[in-house]
Amino acid sequence: MTILLEADDVGVAYGRHKPVDGVSLALARGELMVVVGPNGAGKTTLMKLLTGEVAPTGGAVRLDGEALGAIPAWRLASQRAVMAQASRLAFPFTVAEVVRIGIDSVGRALTRGARERIIGEALAAADIGHLAARSYQTLSGGEQQRVQFARTFAQLRAGRTSTDRQVLFLDEPVANLDLSHQIALMESAARLAREGVAVIAVLHDLNLAATFADRILVMSGGRLHALGAPAEVITRARVRDVFGVDLCREAESGLPVVLPQHYAGMRPERGAA
Numbered sequence: 001m002t003i004l005l006e007a008d009d010v011g012v013a014y015g016r017h018k019p020v021d022g023v024s025l026a027l028a029r030g031e032l033m034v035v036v037g038p039n040g041a042g043k044t045t046l047m048k049l050l051t052g053e054v055a056p057t058g059g060a061v062r063l064d065g066e067a068l069g070a071i072p073a074w075r076l077a078s079q080r081a082v083m084a085q086a087s088r089l090a091f092p093f094t095v096a097e098v099v100r101i102g103i104d105s106v107g108r109a110l111t112r113g114a115r116e117r118i119i120g121e122a123l124a125a126a127d128i129g130h131l132a133a134r135s136y137q138t139l140s141g142g143e144q145q146r147v148q149f150a151r152t153f154a155q156l157r158a159g160r161t162s163t164d165r166q167v168l169f170l171d172e173p174v175a176n177l178d179l180s181h182q183i184a185l186m187e188s189a190a191r192l193a194r195e196g197v198a199v200i201a202v203l204h205d206l207n208l209a210a211t212f213a214d215r216i217l218v219m220s221g222g223r224l225h226a227l228g229a230p231a232e233v234i235t236r237a238r239v240r241d242v243f244g245v246d247l248c249r250e251a252e253s254g255l256p257v258v259l260p261q262h263y264a265g266m267r268p269e270r271g272a273a
């Protein structure tokens, strides 16, 4: 198993407040890990620690075996892509231009045709081909979110010309999406995982998490509460403890969350990484 992202006892303190405290994890090539937890549990802060946006006050993060801080920005751009919670743009870029930004720093060696192919593929992966000429600023929140996913998708595709050991970070990527686009975006993320990308995503929807995750990490009060396969982690007792929600009786066996019929059989098969 090839580990692409590692956190050792990582945490950050703001005065006496510790949004994330002592979290350790290892994310393998081809794995899709979903981070869940209540509001304020430390999910976004953990993602920021893992991407290097926030410097840890304790512990260490390694990307493909190297200390995060030691990797130059130009190389990081090929190794990982980040979709943050909200992305506003000050300039009136078109959708296609925003997606092109994703490959500006990593796709210089690509031919013009290859770049256009990647952009087309990214637009399709996010179902925004029909919006390509629209101004990003005039899009709905959900449409903007899909554009940001396409940008990260394009960045990874272009970066693959330098390395196929890549990590994708998605912080609440489906927050504003309708049900079918939530599933479509997670399917695209799962497809990237099947191609070997290590994917880590913050989600609030436990159904979606259980459907798509190889492993689920539960954060609670800044600490790692549980980490494992969906059926082991999303138990009725844990949902009660962590989220304060009592699930229905049917939830007693196997995955406790009532999976809508629509999700049935949608769990993608993972190929060997």
Ligand SMILES: Nc1ncnc2c1ncn2[C@@H]1O[C@H](COP(=O)(O)OP(=O)(O)OP(=O)(O)O)[C@@H](O)[C@H]1O
Pocket (backbone or CB within 6 Å): 014, 017, 018, 019, 037, 038, 039, 040, 041, 042, 043, 044, 045, 046
């Ligand atoms: N820069 C900061 N200074 C002080 N406190 C912070 C800072 N950043 C985050 N926090 C606090 O850390 C805690 C965790 O925040 P974080 O955004 O990681 O939670 P979350 O699990 O992503 O929540 P949500 O589900 O609401 O998005 C919160 O109480 C937040 O107010």
